[in-house]
Amino acid sequence: MTAAAAGPTLTVIVTRLGIDGGMDRVVEAMAAALADRGGEDVRLICVTTRGRLGKLLSPLVFAGALARCLALGLSGGADVAHLNLATRGSVLRKALMERVLSLVGVPVVVHLHGANFDDYYAACGSFMQAAIRTLFRRATCVVVLGNHWRDFVTRIAGPEVATAIVYNAVPRVPAAAEREDGGVHLVVLGEVGERKGTDVLLDALSLLRGRSVGGWRCTIAGNGAVERFRARAESLGLSGLVTFPGWLDAGAAKMLAGRADIVVLPSRAENLPMSIVEAMAAGKPVVATPVGAVPEILHDGVEGRLVPVGDAGALADALTVLIGDGEMRRRMGEAAAVRHTADLDSAVFIERLVQVWRRAAGRTG
Incomplete structure (x- = not known):
């Protein structure tokens, strides 16, 4: 890709949790996309706000992040700050950072993340609600992952709040050189637990087994309640069909997505899950639920299937058809790759973010 036009370097503070979750993968995607973009017109300074030191010591990590932001601001070493926002403690951390940076x-x-941020807002109490509204109103721009979240922000904070839709993105993933034996490979990437619908998936897979639908296997990769759901899979008679490798780093997750035949994510709540973006980058059909911004990038019958939340029967029906129809999988996978190139590629993602940063810093040229 050609380098960006020459000009004064735009220095951007970007927050990361430092725990290798989905939000940190977005920050890694930013850095990688900037490197691929070329040029020296944008520089990221990553600031860790929580880290892996546990609840007792994480305030020390955050204090260090605040001190670094203060020093960068006082020295003129930063032009704009990009605060990645999720629920709970993230709200207070980012509200404090915004005050320090603005001063x-x-x-x-x-940048609004968090699969159930709207539900969290409704339940979090008046103090936190006021903090969230104030943070949105003070921001130069609120980046959201789709129209669902733009509507949420403007509904609670007012239509005057500036927003920009920037979908999560990853680079194109080449197809696996060799297809593994063992039948149609179903892959799930994400935290193991009820929010991601692991219970619904296992019930659906049990239905497949009961219907004598063969020729498939499933890998459920992620941290969380792994042992509990491994035991549940065994109790359903799925131990020879379903494996739980645990948490995978970004490289291993991309490799697994490349070797999938179908990527599945029957979540109860999402913002815009990276696992679906990664699946489409690999040209894989996706079976998911219409939550958050998912229906904006995944259209039922085009790039995959959308099934109702919590409906194991509907999920089993969709999987039965796709497992048995290789041509449908190929066609949907090709459509997923086209969609990725148009809206979910890293090059598109970073150019949209750079424009947001430049406007925030008053550099519109």
């Missing part, structure tokens, strides 16, 4: 003249962009 030293650094404009703030808030």
Whole structure:
């Protein structure tokens, strides 16, 4: 890709949790996309706000992040800050960071993550609700992952809040050189638990087994309640068909997505899950639920299937058809790859973010 036009370097503070979750994968995608983009017109300074030191010591990590932001602002070492926002403690951390950064003249962009942020807002109490609204209103721009979240932000904080839709993205993933034996490979990437619908998936797979639908196997990769759901799979008679490798780093997750035949994510709540973006980058059909911004990038019958939340029967029906129809899988996978190139590729993602940062910093040229 050609380098960006020459000009003064735009220095951007970007927050990361430091725990290798989905939000940190977005930050890694930013850095990788900037490297691929070329040029020296944008520089990221990553600031860790929580880390792996546990609840007792994480305030020390955050204090260090605040001190670094203060120093960068006072020295003129930052042009804009990009605060990645999720639920719970993230709200207070980012509200404090916004105040510190604003006091030293650094404009703030808030990037809304969190699968159930709207539900969290409804239940979190008046103090936290006020903090969230104030954070959105003080931000130069709120980056959201789809129209669902834009509507949420403007509904609670007002239509005057500036928003920008920037879908999560990853680079194109080449197809696996060799297809593994063992039948149609179903892959799930994400935290193991009820929010991601692991219970619904296992019930659906049990239905497949009961219907004598053969020729498939399933890998459920992620951290969380792994042992509990491994035991549940065994109790359903799925131990020879379903494996739980645990958490995978980004490289291993991409490799697994490349070797999948169908990627499945029957979540109860999402924002815009990276696992679906990664699946489409690999040209794989996806079976998911219409939650968050998922229906904006995945259209039922085109790039995959959308099934109702919590409906194991509907999920089993969709999987039965796709397992038995290789041509449908190929056609949907090709459509997924086209969709990825148009809206979910890293090059598209980073150019949209750079434009947001430049506007926030007053560099519109």
